[in-house]
Amino acid sequence: MLFAMICKDKPAHLNVRMETRPAHVDHLNRLNAEGTLKMAGPFLNDEGKPCGSLVIVEAETLDAARALADSDPYAQAGLFETVEVKPFNWVFNKPEN
Numbered sequence: 001m002l003f004a005m006i007c008k009d010k011p012a013h014l015n016v017r018m019e020t021r022p023a024h025v026d027h028l029n030r031l032n033a034e035g036t037l038k039m040a041g042p043f044l045n046d047e048g049k050p051c052g053s054l055v056i057v058e059a060e061t062l063d064a065a066r067a068l069a070d071s072d073p074y075a076q077a078g079l080f081e082t083v084e085v086k087p088f089n090w091v092f093n094k095p096e097n
Helices: 014-034 062-071
Strands: 002-009 037-044 050-058 080-088
Touching: 002 062, 014 037, 014 050, 050 062, 050 080, 062 080
Parallel strands: none
Antiparallel strands: 002 050, 002 080, 037 050
């Protein structure tokens, strides 16, 4: 099943995002190599700077998806103000279709 992780950065934490980005990218590359990562990218604020993340993964259960969210270096560095993990149904423009 697919799950969407909707992450909102804490205000004034762009420096945390930038300092942690290499570890975050390595983490996503590992998930991608395993076939777990389906898509990911940052939300942007009005100035075009990252202010959150959308990550879609495949996991067996909601708890497993939450564990993936918790293992993200951004989460471990305290970047996120909130993280929602929700079941997701990819209907349009899904690559497998």
